[in-house]
Amino acid sequence: MTSYLGSGNPATHRTDYTPEWLGNLAEDVTLEASVLNGILRGPEAVRTILGFARTLYDYQEFNFVGPYGDNGFVEDYTAIFRGNPIGSVVVINFNEAGQAQQIIINHRPLTSVVRWTTLMREHFTGTEYEPYFLSAAELAELA
Known part of the structure; x- marks a missing residue:
């Protein structure tokens, strides 16, 4: 089984990363992700x-982490969230004004995707964002 723990070197573990593009979102920005419904x-x-x-x-x-092509940006990282390993590739496409217009986040492995969407659903229960994350019943139906 593939490991998503990274190099194992604590000196490379970042807890302070804030992407610049997050502060420059287009009014019509979209977000698609493995953990979203x-x-x-x-x-x-x-x-x-x-x-x-x-x-x-x-x-x-x-x-x-860096630019790709004429209007894009990529982040490729491994991480740990609440003790679970996860790998992520984030692709950002910028509009002509240089604003982030489309964000696509691909996560792996599937077990971590399920854990992540469950934590997100728990946090956003009762808000307008709740339906974007699978409920326990919806996850059970997929099994």
Whole structure:
């Protein structure tokens, strides 16, 4: 089984990363992610979801962070969240004004995706964001 623990070197474990693009979101920004059941739209929704999601990490270890192509940016990292390993690739596409317009986050392995969406659902229960995360009943139906 593949390990998502990174290098194991504590000196490379970051707890302070704040992506610059998060402060420069387009009014019509979208967020798609493995842990989401649907597409989030708008800067408030994206900041709310990612703002909480960032608190779940014990640490992140980056393999690559930087531009790609003419209007893109990529983050490739492994991390631990509440003791669980997770690997993530984040792709950001910028509009002509240089604002983040489309954010796509792919997580792995599936067990961590399920744990992550469960934690997010618990946090956002009773809010407008609750339906974006699978409930226990919905997860059971998938089994």
